[in-house]
Amino acid sequence: MTVLVPETFTIISYINAAACEAFHNTIYQRNSAFKWYCTLLIDTLVAQLKNLLYSWVLRCLLYFHSFQIPKMVQNSTNGSLAHRVAHQTNGTSSSKVSGKTETARNSNGLSNGIHKHSPSPSWQSSFLATTIIPILLMMLPNVTLWIWYTAVHLDGSCMECISTIVNSPNGVWGFFDVWSKVTVGSRFSVIVIGGYMLFQIVLMVVVPGKRVEGPVTPTGNIPVYKDNGLYIYLITMASFGCLTFYMKMFTTTSPSLIYDNYGDLLATINVFALFFCLLLYLKGVFAPSSSDSGSSGNPIFDYYWGTELYPRIFGIDVKVFTNCRFGCTVWALLPCCFTMKAYEMHGFDASINSIVSIIILATYLTKFFWWEAGYMCTIDIILDRAGYYICWGCLCFIPGLYTTFSIYMVNHPIALGYPMAAVILGSGIACIAVNYAADRQKQIVRATDGKVLIWGKKPEVIRAKYRTSQGEEKCSILLVSGFWGLARHFHYLPEIGLAFFWTIPSGFSHILPYFYLTFLTILLCHRTYRDDIKCMAKYGTYWQEYREKVPYRIIPYVF
Numbered sequence: 422m423t424v425l426v427p428e429t430f431t432i433i434s435y436i437n438a439a440a441c442e443a444f445h446n447t448i449y450q451r452n453s454a455f456k457w458y459c460t461l462l463i464d465t466l467v468a469q470l471k472n473l474l475y476s477w478v479l480r481c482l483l484y485f486h487s488f489q490i491p492k493m494v495q496n497s498t499n500g501s502l503a504h505r506v507a508h509q510t511n512g513t514s515s516s517k518v519s520g521k522t523e524t525a526r527n528s529n530g531l532s533n534g535i536h537k538h539s540p541s542p543s544w545q546s547s548f549l550a551t552t553i554i555p556i557l558l559m560m561l562p563n564v565t566l567w568i569w570y571t572a573v574h575l576d577g578s579c580m581e582c583i584s585t586i587v588n589s590p591n592g593v594w595g596f597f598d599v600w601s602k603v604t605v606g607s608r609f610s611v612i613v614i615g616g617y618m619l620f621q622i623v624l625m626v627v628v629p630g631k632r633v634e635g636p637v638t639p640t641g642n643i644p645v646y647k648d649n650g651l652y653i654y655l656i657t658m659a660s661f662g663c664l665t666f667y668m669k670m671f672t673t674t675s676p677s678l679i680y681d682n683y684g685d686l687l688a689t690i691n692v693f694a695l696f697f698c699l700l701l702y703l704k705g706v707f708a709p710s711s712s713d714s715g716s717s718g719n720p721i722f723d724y725y726w727g728t729e730l731y732p733r734i735f736g737i738d739v740k741v742f743t744n745c746r747f748g749c750t751v752w753a754l755l756p757c758c759f760t761m762k763a764y765e766m767h768g769f770d771a772s773i774n775s776i777v778s779i780i781i782l783a784t785y786l787t788k789f790f791w792w793e794a795g796y797m798c799t800i801d802i803i804l805d806r807a808g809y810y811i812c813w814g815c816l817c818f819i820p821g822l823y824t825t826f827s828i829y830m831v832n833h834p835i836a837l838g839y840p841m842a843a844v845i846l847g848s849g850i851a852c853i854a855v856n857y858a859a860d861r862q863k864q865i866v867r868a869t870d871g872k873v874l875i876w877g878k879k880p881e882v883i884r885a886k887y888r889t890s891q892g893e894e895k896c897s898i899l900l901v902s903g904f905w906g907l908a909r910h911f912h913y914l915p916e917i918g919l920a921f922f923w924t925i926p927s928g929f930s931h932i933l934p935y936f937y938l939t940f941l942t943i944l945l946c947h948r949t950y951r952d953d954i955k956c957m958a959k960y961g962t963y964w965q966e967y968r969e970k971v972p973y974r975i976i977p978y979v980f
């Protein structure tokens with residue numbers, strides 16, 4: 422349920438932006454006599470929408486906070502978060518949720534870490550949060566298909582998309598019309614998706630990597646990973662290069678085939694992912710891989726959120742596969758295929774905007790795989806279970822939404838010119854460098870126990886004590902200098918910046934390519950709240966001290 426706030430934001434901002442686009446395209450541009458009037462109207466509209474947005478944000482945050490704190494405790498997977506409110510003795514965990522202590526054991530005598538929802542009328546157990554919103558978010562497969570359709574067949578215009586849906590003879594069901602424009606399970610899509618997944622699974626098994634231990638789970642498990650992400654990414658990209666070379670030299674086709682069949686591919690992966698999440702749900706209930714599993718009692722919520730933290734199928738870690746091996750590699754490959762299409766259609770000079778974008782993206786993803794072991798300690802892995810949110814998200818939302826800028830650019834080439842291309846490229850790479858430097862500062866300070874120079878000075882640190890769920894006292898370093906002294910998540914700023922720089926080459930005529938940027942901004946703002954709650958539960962007064970020393974979330978003196 423931790424995506425409530427971003428989703429509300431997303432929907433409102435999309436409606437807002439679509440309305441502005443409509444105004445711009447239909448009235449403002451065509452009738453200059455209305456210019457001043459439209460400007461006034463738009464200003465008023467924007468002001469009103471802003472008010473609406475702020476009041477929604479406030480409401481959602483209030484709801485969300487009252488809901489999330491106990492939820493973090495009950496779902497805590499860090500092995501240390503819950504010590505102030507939960508007790509664990511001899512493998513039995515018990516947490517106070519809604520004033521009622523509940524315990525759960527699995528067959529090996531350990532707590533399963535997941536408790537039945539209290540029947541109290543709190544937000545946590547509310548029908549809206551656990552059923553309605555998950556059902557609404559399950560409409561996102563349609564959204565990903567409409568995004569593709571808009572980019573490829575409606576010239577990237579959201580207004581055209583909305584009017585196609587609204588004018589459908591099927592009434593409200595017009596929203597589902599997009600499925601009639603694609604072939605689920607087409608031969609091509611099954612071969613490409615099946616073949617690619619198999620390729621990634623084989624690489625996961627055969628490519629060597631250092632053994633890495635993840636954080637201890639609440640039931641005392643230590644998940645082990647093979648740190649082979651960077652090699653696999655490089656092998657994947659090199660194989661793609663070879664395949665492209667082969668196709669170009671010896672066949673009449675090229676990887677731009679992916680663009681031509683993208684609707685079918687997206688539809689097929691969506692259907693696959695929806696069934697796969699069902700399988701994960703059943704697996705977690707009937708055949709869990711570890712004691713970090715269980716049901717909330719509400720099948721819809723369980724399907725959405727997942728029933729297992731670290732499911733493994735035939736020894737393959739599901740989240741590593743969905744998030745890293747599939748999600749983050751197709752995030753790099755799809756824009757390459759789309760750029761190929763742009764190049765074939767418009768030539769090099771006109772597709773330079775696409776080329777600039779993929780260079781920034783590929784550099785960013787190389788950085789991600791370089792640091793992949795660090796990702797195994799983030800909330801995606803230690804808090805979020807393998808369900809619709811994270812698994813469908815990585816299998817379909819990454820291909821469907823995260824690559825929007827690139828699919829859009831196929832039909833919107835811009836000959837940026839070399840100087841402009843160089844400025845955008847340089848700015849994007851600089852953002853990646855700052856983002857990486859911030860991640861690294863945190864890592865290096867911890868690895869050297871604070872005995873390192875940050876920005877040429879001895880760093881200020883807080884030695885924060887916390888207790889693991891096994892009752893063991895531990896100490897961690899909170900860095901108060903460098904980027905971590907500017908704001909508590911200053912590194913999100915370059916993250917947003919780099920996405921901005923790979924998006925602006927698509928120009929400013931439509932909002933479609935900016936969908937990812939909007940989503941990311943909302944996701945990261947929301948994540949600062951999630952992380953605050955997580956760290957507060959883990960470090961208590963030490964985190965409070967850090968918050969006092971570094972009062973800003975992302976932008977110093979602003980937010």
Ligand SMILES: NC(=O)C1=CN([C@@H]2O[C@H](COP(=O)(O)OP(=O)(O)OC[C@H]3O[C@@H](n4cnc5c(N)ncnc54)[C@H](OP(=O)(O)O)[C@@H]3O)[C@@H](O)[C@H]2O)C=CC1
Nearest residue numbers: 799800856860863897898899900901905912913916948952
């Ligand atoms: N493109 C996308 O869709 C997204 C990209 N990202 C990127 O992924 C990367 C990881 O981000 P994210 O997962 O949000 O995690 P963060 O990098 O923000 O790390 C947060 C964790 O770091 C530790 N920490 C917090 N403050 C300090 C401090 N002052 N000193 C030392 N340690 C501290 C805490 O963990 P501990 O328990 O160890 O103390 C905290 O939970 C970032 O580069 C981010 O930009 C993130 C989200 C979405």
Ligand SMILES: CC(C)CCC[C@@H](C)[C@H]1CC[C@H]2C3=CC=C4C[C@@H](O)CC[C@]4(C)[C@H]3CC[C@]12C
Nearest residue numbers: 424558744789796801809810811814815818819
């Ligand atoms: C179902 C939806 C409403 C939401 C799905 C969201 C997920 C696809 C994404 C949520 C968090 C994202 C990520 C977090 C951190 C990352 C590290 C970064 O360096 C690379 C990207 C990523 C792995 C990123 C990927 C998408 C999410 C899992």
